[in-house]
Amino acid sequence: MRIAAGFLRRLATAAVGLLLMAPLLATAAAAIDIKVLKSPGGITLWLVEDRTAPVISISYSFEGGSAQDPKGKEGLAQMMAALLDQGAGPYDAAAFKARQDEIAVRLGFGVSVDRFSGSVRMLREYRNESIDLLRLALMEPRFDAEAVQRVQRQFVSHLRRKEQSANSVAWRTLLRATFSPHPYARPSDGTISGVEAVTVEDLRMQARRQFARDRLRVAIVGAVDAQEAIALIERAFGDLPASTGPAVAPAWTPEAGQPGGRTLVIQRDYPQSVALISLPGIKRDDPDWYAAAVMNHVLGGGGFAGRLMTEVREKRGLAYGAYTQLATYREAGLLIASVATANERVAESIRIIREQLALMAQEGVSETELANAQTYLIGSLALSLDSTGSIAGLLHSMQVDGLPPEHLVRRKELIERVTQEDVLRVAQRILRPDYAVTVVVGKPEGVTPTE
Amino acid sequence: MLSRRHLLAAGSLATLVAPVAGRAQTRVAMPTLPPIPASETFELDNGLFVVVLPSARAPIVTQMLWYKVGSADEPPGKSGIAHFFEHLMFKGTPSVPAGEFSKIISRVGGQDNAFTSYDYTAYHQTVGADHLELVMRMEADRMTNLNITEKELLPERDVILEERRQVVESRPSALLDEVTREALFGRRDYGIPVIGYPEEIRKLDVADARAFYDHHYAPNNAVLIIAGDTTAQAVRDLAGKYYGPAARKDVPPRRRSAEVGAGLPRTVERRDKRVAQPEWSRDYVAPSYRMGETQHAYALQVVAQALGGGQSGRLYRTLVLDRKLALDANAGYSPQALGLGTFGIGVSLAPQRTMAEIADAVQALLDQALREGISEDEIDRAKRRLLAAAIYARDSLSSGPRMYGSTLTTGGTMADVDQWPDRIAAVTRKEVMAAAHAVLESKQCVTSLLLPEGAG
Numbered sequence: 001m002r003i004a005a006g007f008l009r010r011l012a013t014a015a016v017g018l019l020l021m022a023p024l025l026a027t028a029a030a031a032i033d034i035k036v037l038k039s040p041g042g043i044t045l046w047l048v049e050d051r052t053a054p055v056i057s058i059s060y061s062f063e064g065g066s067a068q069d070p071k072g073k074e075g076l077a078q079m080m081a082a083l084l085d086q087g088a089g090p091y092d093a094a095a096f097k098a099r100q101d102e103i104a105v106r107l108g109f110g111v112s113v114d115r116f117s118g119s120v121r122m123l124r125e126y127r128n129e130s131i132d133l134l135r136l137a138l139m140e141p142r143f144d145a146e147a148v149q150r151v152q153r154q155f156v157s158h159l160r161r162k163e164q165s166a167n168s169v170a171w172r173t174l175l176r177a178t179f180s181p182h183p184y185a186r187p188s189d190g191t192i193s194g195v196e197a198v199t200v201e202d203l204r205m206q207a208r209r210q211f212a213r214d215r216l217r218v219a220i221v222g223a224v225d226a227q228e229a230i231a232l233i234e235r236a237f238g239d240l241p242a243s244t245g246p247a248v249a250p251a252w253t254p255e256a257g258q259p260g261g262r263t264l265v266i267q268r269d270y271p272q273s274v275a276l277i278s279l280p281g282i283k284r285d286d287p288d289w290y291a292a293a294v295m296n297h298v299l300g301g302g303g304f305a306g307r308l309m310t311e312v313r314e315k316r317g318l319a320y321g322a323y324t325q326l327a328t329y330r331e332a333g334l335l336i337a338s339v340a341t342a343n344e345r346v347a348e349s350i351r352i353i354r355e356q357l358a359l360m361a362q363e364g365v366s367e368t369e370l371a372n373a374q375t376y377l378i379g380s381l382a383l384s385l386d387s388t389g390s391i392a393g394l395l396h397s398m399q400v401d402g403l404p405p406e407h408l409v410r411r412k413e414l415i416e417r418v419t420q421e422d423v424l425r426v427a428q429r430i431l432r433p434d435y436a437v438t439v440v441v442g443k444p445e446g447v448t449p450t451e
Numbered sequence: 452m453l454s455r456r457h458l459l460a461a462g463s464l465a466t467l468v469a470p471v472a473g474r475a476q477t478r479v480a481m482p483t484l485p486p487i488p489a490s491e492t493f494e495l496d497n498g499l500f501v502v503v504l505p506s507a508r509a510p511i512v513t514q515m516l517w518y519k520v521g522s523a524d525e526p527p528g529k530s531g532i533a534h535f536f537e538h539l540m541f542k543g544t545p546s547v548p549a550g551e552f553s554k555i556i557s558r559v560g561g562q563d564n565a566f567t568s569y570d571y572t573a574y575h576q577t578v579g580a581d582h583l584e585l586v587m588r589m590e591a592d593r594m595t596n597l598n599i600t601e602k603e604l605l606p607e608r609d610v611i612l613e614e615r616r617q618v619v620e621s622r623p624s625a626l627l628d629e630v631t632r633e634a635l636f637g638r639r640d641y642g643i644p645v646i647g648y649p650e651e652i653r654k655l656d657v658a659d660a661r662a663f664y665d666h667h668y669a670p671n672n673a674v675l676i677i678a679g680d681t682t683a684q685a686v687r688d689l690a691g692k693y694y695g696p697a698a699r700k701d702v703p704p705r706r707r708s709a710e711v712g713a714g715l716p717r718t719v720e721r722r723d724k725r726v727a728q729p730e731w732s733r734d735y736v737a738p739s740y741r742m743g744e745t746q747h748a749y750a751l752q753v754v755a756q757a758l759g760g761g762q763s764g765r766l767y768r769t770l771v772l773d774r775k776l777a778l779d780a781n782a783g784y785s786p787q788a789l790g791l792g793t794f795g796i797g798v799s800l801a802p803q804r805t806m807a808e809i810a811d812a813v814q815a816l817l818d819q820a821l822r823e824g825i826s827e828d829e830i831d832r833a834k835r836r837l838l839a840a841a842i843y844a845r846d847s848l849s850s851g852p853r854m855y856g857s858t859l860t861t862g863g864t865m866a867d868v869d870q871w872p873d874r875i876a877a878v879t880r881k882e883v884m885a886a887a888h889a890v891l892e893s894k895q896c897v898t899s900l901l902l903p904e905g906a907g
Contacts, residue, residue, distance in 0.1 A: 032509075052508050053846040054485050094772055097763045101832040104482050104839030123482050123842060150771070153801065154778050160727035166621060222846075269724070272616040303562075304541075304553035314550050317609030320617050340617050372558045379560015383577050385509035387847040 032391060034405040039230045041238040046219040046395045046405065047229045050388055056127055056222035058120040058134075058236075059392035061400065063215040064247025066188035067113045075155060075190015076198050080141075080206040081109040081116060082151050087142035088133075093150075096133075105130035107137065113188050114249065114330040115400070116210050121389055124223045131236045138211050139239065143203045155195045162189075166274040166340075169266055170441040174276045174336070177264055177437045182252045184329060212244040213237060219395035222388040252332040254280040257434030258450075265449040266441040273346040273442025274338070277353060281326055281333035281430050284401050290377070290415050291422035292326060292335075292430065297373040298365045298423075299356065300324035300337060305376070307360075311352050312339060318349045335430055347446035350438065361431040364424030377415050481876070482838050487869045488845060490855075491683035495690060497699045498671025500859065503686045504678035504851045512583045512679035513848060515575040516590050517856040519674070520667035522645040523569045523790065524705060529663075531647015534567040535611055535655055536663050540574065541565075542603040544596040547589055549603050559585065569641050570789050571860035575852070580680040584689055587677075591693035594668055599660050608655065615646050623723035624730065627901050630719045634897045635734055637712045640790050669700035674859045676852040707790030709743070711736050711895050720900035728778075729902050731809040732797040736895040737784060739792035741862045748786040750878045750886035751794060755784035756833035757825050757883070759796060763832060765825075766796065769816055776804050776812050789861050794890050806900050817891050825883055834875060841872045 035047045069076045085100070085107055086093040100107070103126040108119040122130035162168035172187050179185035216237055220229045282292050293301075300308035300323045312322035322339040337357070341349040365373070384390050398407060440447050491503045522533045543549035556563040561578030563586075576586040619625045629644050636642030646652075675694065677686045715736075737751060738744045759766045759782025766780035779799040786792055798809050844850040858868050 050508060052506065053842065054483070055843060055846040057846075093762075094768055097761070098832065101763050101835050102479060104835055104842075106843075121843060121846075123839065125483055126479065129479065150775075150778075157728045157778050157799065157802075164725045164727045271620045272613070302557050304550070305557035310550065313610055315606065317606030318613070320610055320614040340613070340621075342613060342616060372554075376557050376560050379579050380562065382509055382511050382560070382579060383562055385511070386849055389846070 032385065032408070034395065034408070035226060036405060037226055037230055039234040039238065041213070041234055043213060043216065043218065043233055043237055045229060045233045046399065047224070047226060048219075048221045048391055048395065049223075049225060050221055050391065051223050053388075054124040054223050055388055056120075056122050056124055056220065056224050056232075057388035057392040058218065058220045058233075059117075059389070059396035060119075060216060060218035060237075061115045061117040061396065062210055062212070063115055064210055065111050065114045065116060066186065066190070067183040067249040068247055069183075069186065069190070069194070070202075072194060073198050073202060074186050074194030076194070076202055076206055077111045077116065077210070078189050079151060079155060079195060079198055080203050080210065081111045082155070083143055083147060083203060084109050084137040084141050084207075086147040086151060087144045089136040089140040089142075091136070092142070092144060093147050099133060103129045103133070105133055107134060109137075111188055113184050113186075119389065119392070127224070127228070127232060128235070131232050134236050135239075138236070141203075141207055143200050143207075145200060148198075148200055148203065152195055152198065155190065156192050159189065159192050159195065166268060166270050166272070166441040169268070170274040170276050170439050173264060173266055173441070174278050174437060174439045177262065177439065178278045178334065179252065179332070182332075183249055184252065184332060209244050212241050214243045215247065216240075217396055217399040219392045219399065221392040221395065249329075249331050252329075254435055257432060259434055260450075261433055261436030261438060263438040263440070263448065263450045265444060265447055266439070268442055270442045271342065272340050273343050273440050273444040274340045275346055275350050275353075275438065275440045275444075277337040277350075277357075277439075278437045279335045279357075279430055279432065280435055281328075281335040282426070283331075283333045284328045286333070288422065288426040288429070291418045291426040293377055293415075294365065294370060294373040294418050295360065295423050295427050295430075296324050296326050296335065297376060298369045299360055301326070302373070302376060305372070307356050308337065308339075308353060311356060312341075312349055316348075316352075318345055318352075322349065322353065343443045344445045346440065346442065346444045350440070350447065354433065354436075357431045357436075358433065361427045364420055364427055367420065370418070370420055370423065374415050374418065378412050381411075481835060482842060484838065484872050485842065485845065488851070490865065492865060493683075493687060495670065495695055497695065497697055498669075499690070499694050499697070500674045501686065501690050502674065502676045502855050502859070502865070503681070503683040504676065504855070505680075505682060506678060506848055507680055508848065510580045510680050511577055511848070512580050512677060512681050513575060513577045513852055514583070514586045514590060515573055515676045515678075515852040515856050516594075517571055517573045517674040517676070517860045518667060519570075519672045519702075519705065519860045520572055521568050521570040522643065522647070523640040523707060524667065524703075525643075528651060529655065529659055530643050531611070531645075531652040532655055532659055532663050533572055534646055535608070535652065536660055537565050537567045537572050537574075538607050538611060539599060539604065539660055540593055540597060542600075542607065543598045544592050545598070546592060546596070549598070552589060552593070555589065556586065561586070567645055569645060571857065573856055577679075577849075583677070583681055583685070587689045588693050591697065594670065594673070594694070595697050597664060597668075599657055599664065601657055604657055604660065608652065611646070611652055612649060615649060615652070619644070619646060623721055623726050624901055626723070627719070627721040627899055630721065631732075631734060631897050631899045634712050634717050634719050635715075635736055635793065635895075636708075636791070637710060639708050639710070641788070642712065665700070666703055669702055670694055670697040671699045672702045674856060676856055678848055678852045705789060707742060707788075709791065711791070712897070715895045715897065718898040718900065720902060722902045722904050724904040726901055726903045729800045729806070729900075730797065731800060731806055731813070731898070731900060732795060733813070733896055733898045734793045734795040735890050735893055737792045737794040737890045738786070739788040739790065740786045740867070741789050742791050744889055747882075747886035747889055748792075749874045750882040751784050751890060752786065752837060752875065753830060753833045753878050753883050754825070754887045754890075755782045755794065756836055757829040758782045758820065760833060760836055763836070765816065765820065765829065766798070766813075770798060770809075770812055774812065775801060776808060777801055787857055787861050787863075806902075810898065821884075821888055821891060825880070825887065827880060830878075830880055830883055834878070837875050838872050
């Protein structure tokens with residue numbers, strides 16, 4: 001998963017954001033003019049000049065994320081990211097924040113399993129000062145002992161809170177059960193013991209390894225011309241080392257299925273149960289990606305338009321929402337269904353969702369559903385061209401996905417080309433009940449765990 | 452909700468900001484405010500007020516229809532009806548069957564949703580620019596032609612009870628917020644949760660929904676905002692065609708009580724085994740733009756930023772960075788309400804710290820701020836953050852409609868939004884201190900303790 005712009009942003013959110021990023025409208029493509037530029041130092045950057053407001057946004061990432069955290073130091077990459085604005089160069093934590101206030105720059109750092117991601121939002125008039133602060137954060141983070149201890153305690157508090165949240169417990173359990181022993185099984189924000197074991201030296205090592213020019217993808221959008229954009233990007237990233245070696249995660253092969261799949265129940269005395277179901281999905285570069293996107297939209301990716309929402313919420317009033325999403329990783333893909341229902345009725349919600357997954361694998365989608373999903377997927381990407389930050393995010397995610405700028409035009413054709421047969425084929429590939437992992441957190445009635 | 456974070460009521464913007472006098476040190480200049488973006492407003496004969504905010508950045512448009520009704524307008528014993536009714540607005544008209552509204556929007560590649568607050572309810576769609584007519588026709592249709600049937604209402608009531616379980620009952624902090632608000636305001640207006648009390652939600656029926664629709668859903672009780680790739684003339688034509696025929700209604704006057712809860716100051720607490728991180732907070736009754744000592748409303752936004760704006764505020768610097776008593780500390784204030792507002796302080800305790808230590812430390816910090824004053828330097832930084840937020844808000848298609856909508860439905864004007872940065876910039880240190888004294892020395896406050904079960 002990518003686009004983890006915020007600090008400790010939830011996995012679930014990142015995954016949803018991702019799918020919304022993927023579609024793009026042809027008219028939207030015409031509306032934004034992407035320039036691909038190269039800096040004198042060899043950095044490739046994508047630029048869209050947009051003078052709506054005197055604001056410039058940068059979205060960037062470096063390959064390598066929490067999947068590379070050393071065993072026993074789970075949370076290292078995320079902690080490093082959280083400490084970058086807690087003191088750098090001549091500034092301690094308080095001075096760094098004061099400088100940020102003065103020039104009104106917003107810096108975001110975050111880590112997913114595969115990547116370190118960052119965002120910058122700045123006022124045009126303070127662009128050079130803003131970039132200097134970003135450069136300091138990346139090149140000269142201080143990792144003062146006091147700041148490290150503070151962030152460590154904040155992380156531990158955050159992780160303790162998560163242990164009490166049904167939703168967080170369900171997600172962590174699901175990813176562990178689905179991916180173990182692959183490193184994707186580990187939560188990107190770490191574990192209490194991992195975070196507590198991280199030392200200042202670990203953090204310095206991590207920063208030295210993370211930031212290299214050959215791992216960088218970057219997009220810049222806003223009140224800036226090509227020459228200025230090149231200069232800003234060079235100023236921010238130009239002095240980073242050319243390479244610090246590869247950041248690789250091993251390939252993932254799903255565990256062999258078992259009849260009916262696996263079901264895990266985590267008992268908690270809560271009024272409502274959270275249920276998640278994961279199935280091995282497809283990666284972003286799969287030729288059937290858009291067929292899968294159509295299937296996901298019809299099932300439950302489109303909010304109120306989805307079959308799950310109709311069956312679970314609209315017809316029966318079982319839940320506030322029931323959704324599916326496609327989560328993509330560098331080395332894996334998942335389809336995940338989610339619902340939260342009163343303990344005494346959660347078994348019914350799960351049964352309905354499983355029936356809908358089976359029905360999709362059996363019959364696929366109707367002609368009308370296909371057409372509706374296609375118009376949605378084609379049209380909805382324009383909606384994300386709402387701000388310089390969201391446009392930069394889109395441009396950045398396209399680079400991460402290995403797509404060229406022309407994809408904005410081609411995409412429409414790729415979606416239109418999807419047939420009912422394509423959707424049925426990909427549904428049968430993904431929706432195999434024996435490979436499903438179901439996790440329920442709460443005090444569910446009538447749900448029998450398999451382990 | 453009692454938001455611990457400052458919700459910016461940021462508007463946009465005049466060209467000039469007065470330089471801040473007597474700065475403690477040399478700094479870069481205050482951010483330059485760009486010109487106020489173009490907007491056009493007009494009113495239909497039936498009283499519907501229309502705002503057009505053209506922007507050609509992307510070939511998309513957003514429609515927001517805001518009704519001047521929220522949970523604080525509900526009849527006694529009917530808590531939750533405003534929010535429940537928002538859900539029922541998706542349950543169909545003779546021309547758009549139940550559940551189809553969002554599906555039609557989705558089919559054209561658009562997205563839609565709605566939300567309910569104390570003072571307003573809003574419905575919004577974002578679609579490709581060529582589908583503006585479709586969403587205006589459908590939104591106008593459900594202003595007057597909604598079907599309200601038992602068949603649709605009953606399962607939706609269960610959905611809302613699940614929503615309450617998910618967003619309130621599963622979160623100890625949300626349960627404590629309900630107690631805090633009731634203590635601050637009593638069981639009226641903002642003291643009653645927007646989503647309602649479960650025992651009252653369970654009794655809401657078709658007659659309640661119909662009465663609510665008849666009383667509050669009218670063109671003269673709404674504000675229509677269209678933003679994006681369109682023109683004022685196009686919107687004028689479509690608004691006249693689709694919203695024009697809706698009949699004006701007699702809408703009941705909106706009343707907010709100036710009374711506060713009994714026996715203040717008070718301390719309330721919630722002990723819950725689901726609490727992993729103890730939290731101390733205090734909420735003061737504060738003036739809003741419309742009620743109480745309203746002259747303090749702008750200065751209080753500067754006070755909240757100076758004391759508790761993110762990691763730069765005095766609370767974070769003192770309690771987290773210097774004294775290490777807390778893991779987080781912040782303050783928040785929102786002046787946007789028809790009735791009274793709240794000024795809140797929130798602190799996450801560091802391990803091994805007690806509520807009493809935090810209470811003493813916060814009190815000492817406030818006493819010192821009131822005694823020695825908030826410095827020009829702190830005020831300068833607070834204003835920079837607020838002005839920057841106003842500029843960044845200009846960079847997003849969705850923030851304009853939200854700022855104008857929430858302002859116009861809480862008794863404000865277009866100028867209140869447009870002049871907001873100027874008014875913030877013009878706040879003086881004297882005004883900051885007068886506002887701080889008025890609120891932070893008040894006894895009208897509630898201290899809330901969120902504790903793990905069995906904690907001391």
